[in-house]
Amino acid sequence: MALTYQQLLTAIPLVLRAGNVPNIVGDAGIGKSALVEDVARQMSAQLYTTVVSLSEKGDLAIPVPPLTSDSFVETKNYGRLANVQYGYAETLIRIIQFAEEHPGQPIIWFLDEFNRGSQAVQSELMNLVLQRRINSLQLPAQVKMIIAENPDSTMAGFNDREYDVAIGDAAINDRTVRLVMATSTTEWLEWARHRQPAINALVIKYLDSHPDRLMMVANSPESDLEPTPRAWERVSKNLDELQKLPRETQEQLAGDLFSGDLGATVGESFAQFFLAQGRELTLEAVQTTADGQRQFKTADEAVKVELLREWLNQPGDYSLDTDQGAAVFLKLLRSISADGQVAVAKSVGEAGLPLLTAMYRQATSAPAGAVARLYQELARAASQGERRG
Numbered sequence: 001m002a003l004t005y006q007q008l009l010t011a012i013p014l015v016l017r018a019g020n021v022p023n024i025v026g027d028a029g030i031g032k033s034a035l036v037e038d039v040a041r042q043m044s045a046q047l048y049t050t051v052v053s054l055s056e057k058g059d060l061a062i063p064v065p066p067l068t069s070d071s072f073v074e075t076k077n078y079g080r081l082a083n084v085q086y087g088y089a090e091t092l093i094r095i096i097q098f099a100e101e102h103p104g105q106p107i108i109w110f111l112d113e114f115n116r117g118s119q120a121v122q123s124e125l126m127n128l129v130l131q132r133r134i135n136s137l138q139l140p141a142q143v144k145m146i147i148a149e150n151p152d153s154t155m156a157g158f159n160d161r162e163y164d165v166a167i168g169d170a171a172i173n174d175r176t177v178r179l180v181m182a183t184s185t186t187e188w189l190e191w192a193r194h195r196q197p198a199i200n201a202l203v204i205k206y207l208d209s210h211p212d213r214l215m216m217v218a219n220s221p222e223s224d225l226e227p228t229p230r231a232w233e234r235v236s237k238n239l240d241e242l243q244k245l246p247r248e249t250q251e252q253l254a255g256d257l258f259s260g261d262l263g264a265t266v267g268e269s270f271a272q273f274f275l276a277q278g279r280e281l282t283l284e285a286v287q288t289t290a291d292g293q294r295q296f297k298t299a300d301e302a303v304k305v306e307l308l309r310e311w312l313n314q315p316g317d318y319s320l321d322t323d324q325g326a327a328v329f330l331k332l333l334r335s336i337s338a339d340g341q342v343a344v345a346k347s348v349g350e351a352g353l354p355l356l357t358a359m360y361r362q363a364t365s366a367p368a369g370a371v372a373r374l375y376q377e378l379a380r381a382a383s384q385g386e387r388r389g
Helices: 005-017 032-042 087-101 119-130 170-175 185-194 201-209 229-242 247-262 264-276 283-288 290-298 301-311 323-333 338-351 353-365 370-388
Strands: 021-025 046-051 072-074 080-082 107-112 143-149 176-180
Touching: 005 021, 005 032, 005 143, 005 176, 005 185, 021 032, 021 170, 032 046, 032 107, 032 143, 046 087, 072 087, 087 107, 119 143, 119 170, 170 176, 185 201, 201 229, 201 264, 229 247, 229 264, 247 264, 283 290, 283 301, 283 323, 290 323, 301 323, 301 338, 323 370, 338 353, 338 370, 353 370
Parallel strands: 021 143, 021 176, 046 107, 107 143
Antiparallel strands: 072 080
8 A cells, every 4th residue: 555645745744743753665766855845844844854875873973073162052951962063963953953943833854765874873863763862862842753765675565676775673663654655647747737847848748648657666677767756857857958959959869868867768758759749740641651650660659559549440542451551551560569569459359340341351352462461460469469368
């Protein structure tokens, strides 16, 4: 089970009001940090963030010698602190000072990438999270703790994850509320449309057509980069700048630029989508022009399949029961993936008996013709799909 961004905006304040510590678990780039920022705004809370993976043992409570009198901060209610200007110590001092200056305002201390810190760092944080205490220092009551973790293979539902994490103490699991974060493309697109500065309209348009590509988890060494919500934000900013350049430069850069955030497969697909704007591929162009057929071969796989499906019930000179239409269709069908061919063959069957009957009649009357060859190719793809199913 997992909760979407909007659901977590309700769940996290609920857990905090109950006096518990939320532990947000989600893949890198899914939006955990942005979520906590929104929770803080919603609660009118002051937010402080510590990235645990960047911290070293001793950052929290061991000062760096030698210290002078200027290195200590006296507080009215919370004791004497050593200000060492880095790590938790500096953040903790700012939290204590803010609490004294604003005693009625909630404070959220967000410990991000908690399980990517070393075992020693995690151990140092145990009393902070579980007992709200660091040595003799007690955290102010208005300070609420939130931690976030990347999933690891020991967590239920994440046995395929390969993040470089340090397995946490069982006490953390027992004393915190694990909230698994899931992506919702519908929610993300709604946010993207109203965000300021806005997400580029082409990113929104692409994800409207390919909602499964907002977040894809890399499970093999061959795919070390995959799209995430955070990656799409970077793509949007890069696209804003790319659109200011000449067309020739756009064509040279788009594929590598987007693949650097989204991985090769989705990056190339989005680059083709971007470069096709203003000269969208039409069924008529594919049927009747060499340029249209060249564009078809470099188009996104989903676009190819959709165009061939659109073709199925088209009457006229390029109907599939004519040699002219069947010859072009067969050439294009062979240029798509095996899975795409199976999908098109299935759609031919769903198109109804009249199309199949007309093709069969033409194929039997001209066994060496293009219609007969196409009929055989579709039958082969359909048979392959049945064996897979």
